[in-house]
Amino acid sequence: MAVGVLALQGSFNEHIAALRRIGVKGVEIRKAEQLENVTSLIIPGGESTTMAKLAELHNLFPALREFVKMGKPVWGTCAGLIFLANKATGQKEGGQELVGGLDCTVHRNFFGSQIQSFEAELPVPDLAATEGGPPSFRAVFIRAPAILEVGPDVEVLASISVQSSKTVDPSSQEESAESEGKVIVAVKQGNLLATAFHPELTIDSRWHSYFMKMSSANNEIVSIASSSSSNL
Numbered sequence: 236m237a238v239g240v241l242a243l244q245g246s247f248n249e250h251i252a253a254l255r256r257i258g259v260k261g262v263e264i265r266k267a268e269q270l271e272n273v274t275s276l277i278i279p280g281g282e283s284t285t286m287a288k289l290a291e292l293h294n295l296f297p298a299l300r301e302f303v304k305m306g307k308p309v310w311g312t313c314a315g316l317i318f319l320a321n322k323a324t325g326q327k328e329g330g331q332e333l334v335g336g337l338d339c340t341v342h343r344n345f346f347g348s349q350i351q352s353f354e355a356e357l358p359v360p361d362l363a364a365t366e367g368g369p370p371s372f373r374a375v376f377i378r379a380p381a382i383l384e385v386g387p388d389v390e391v392l393a394s395i396s397v398q399s400s401k402t403v404d405p406s407s408q409e410e411s412a413e414s415e416g417k418v419i420v421a422v423k424q425g426n427l428l429a430t431a432f433h434p435e436l437t438i439d440s441r442w443h444s445y446f447m448k449m450s451s452a453n454n455e456i457v458s459i460a461s462s463s464s465s466n467l
């Protein structure tokens with residue numbers, strides 16, 4: 236079985252290309268019934284309000300929740316992390332629908348608006364221990380969320396230091412959160428993986444390999460080499 240990539244909006248093509256680089260077939264998911272053909276799922280980054288509206292329109296939420304509930308491996312990156320969180324803050328009244336399942340509170344635009352996007356060298360000991368390579372990962376944060384609180388079953392994989400000042404983007408008046416010390420940007424809870432940044436935008440494939448290891452622990456993943464019906 237192949238890896239599904241939710242393909243409503245955002246960086247789904249980049250995830251499929253990143254999977255291809257490690258020899259894994261990724262398939263675009265736009266309808267609930269397509270989830271039956273995949274053993275694990277990536278929810279990409281993008282714009283979570285838009286993605287939620289599209290997911291609602293396609294009646295995908297019940298199937299996505301069921302997928303998570305069944306314990307199938309799901310990786311959310313950036314907006315995908317917001318989707319997986321049990322609670323999201325830093326958004327307009329009413330917010331948006333979430334898939335949930337990941338026991339954490341996420342602040343949607345923690346680091347501010349688009350122009351406050353950045354790259355950072357992020358120490359990720361577990362990734363280096365599992366996948367080898369350098370002890371840190373060059374992480375791309377685009378209008379990124381951060382995890383403010385986690386439940387007892389959530390394993391923290393990476394955190395980042397933040398300044399104590401509150402910043403306001405004059406063009407959008409959008410505020411980043413006021414915080415000191417460190418915030419969490421990568422977590423794992425059972426078969427759920429979530430990163431606030433975008434590994435699919437870098438050539439370092441270790442996060443994709445890491446997720447494949449999580450997935451193959453209980454599933455047989457189709458490798459492109461062995462897939463006779465590959466249309467790539």
Ligand code: GLN
Binds near residue numbers: 283284314315343378
């Ligand atoms: N903060 C964005 C949102 O709320 C997500 C940004 C991203 O996925 N790059 O949707």
